[in-house]
Amino acid sequence: MSKAAENWPPEDTEPATPHPDAPPSGTELGEHYSQCFGCGDDVESGLHIRSMIASDMTVVSKFTVGKDHQGAPGLAHGGLLACAFDEALGSTVGNLLRRPAVTARLETDFVRPVPVGSTLHIAAKLDGVSRRKTYVSAEGRLDAEDGPVAVRARGLFVTVGVEHFTKHGDADAISQFRDVRQAAGQDWDINP
Ligand SMILES: CCCCCCCCCCCCCCCC(=O)SCCNC(=O)CCNC(=O)[C@H](O)C(C)(C)COP(=O)(O)OP(=O)(O)OC[C@H]1O[C@@H](n2cnc3c(N)ncnc32)[C@H](O)[C@@H]1OP(=O)(O)O
Numbered sequence: 001m002s003k004a005a006e007n008w009p010p011e012d013t014e015p016a017t018p019h020p021d022a023p024p025s026g027t028e029l030g031e032h033y034s035q036c037f038g039c040g041d042d043v044e045s046g047l048h049i050r051s052m053i054a055s056d057m058t059v060v061s062k063f064t065v066g067k068d069h070q071g072a073p074g075l076a077h078g079g080l081l082a083c084a085f086d087e088a089l090g091s092t093v094g095n096l097l098r099r100p101a102v103t104a105r106l107e108t109d110f111v112r113p114v115p116v117g118s119t120l121h122i123a124a125k126l127d128g129v130s131r132r133k134t135y136v137s138a139e140g141r142l143d144a145e146d147g148p149v150a151v152r153a154r155g156l157f158v159t160v161g162v163e164h165f166t167k168h169g170d171a172d173a174i175s176q177f178r179d180v181r182q183a184a185g186q187d188w189d190i191n192p
Pocket of ligand 1: 032038086087088089090091094095098099100101102103104105131132133156158160
């Protein structure tokens with residue numbers, strides 16, 4: 001039984017309908033930004049999470065715990081596990097709804113220890129939408145899609161405009177990011 005607070009998603013949410021141009025089932029999502037700590041290939045000690053669109057509005061992600069991710073000897077750091085879920089949940093919102101969104105709230109339940117060398121299989125689903133707010137949750141299972149649940153998480157993501165990133169982030173890096181995505185035929189400025 002979950003120990004998390006109930007009322008999730010809140011009563012005023014509507015079902016989340018994937019964007020018509022959301023990637024189809026079976027699509028491997030790859031990195032969304034090479035410097036992203038969650039998925040970027042250029043971050044040596046990053047999490048290198050890979051995600052795929054499964055079916056029925058589910059996104060499955062895999063995270064293998066490395067030696068750079070430890071808290072206690074031989075065990076994953078809880079904050080890094082929360083990071084893995086932030087990435088998996090954010091990828092679910094961004095890819096299925098195709099809305100730029102940021103994490104406003106992230107809750108995690110750590111159910112069992114996650115050893116170095118193990119792979120978390122994270123399955124995330126959209127729970128509902130209310131105006132700019134998207135509710136999304138996930139379970140992470142140890143070493144197999146049907147392995148024991150190790151971590152549960154849920155997040156509230158808030159849709160933002162591109163100006164959120166250009167105003168608060170590194171404008172030059174944002175510009176390069178836009179150019180790389182556009183050159184690859186990927187979307188950059190999508191409004192919901
Ligand atoms: C485009 C195509 C994509 C393609 C594919 C992309 C893939 C992409 C993969 C990304 C994967 C990376 C995933 C990592 C994602 C991060 O880690 S993002 C980094 C961490 N997050 C941040 O830095 C966010 C910092 N916070 C903020 O900037 C602002 O607080 C926010 C969240 C934008 C909200 O500010 P705001 O715009 O002024 O809006 P505000 O009115 O305060 O809040 C809006 C609503 O949310 C509610 N709310 C806000 N915060 C909270 C809270 N903490 N608790 C409860 N409710 C809250 C408000 O009450 C309000 O509700 P309503 O009044 O509408 O009912």
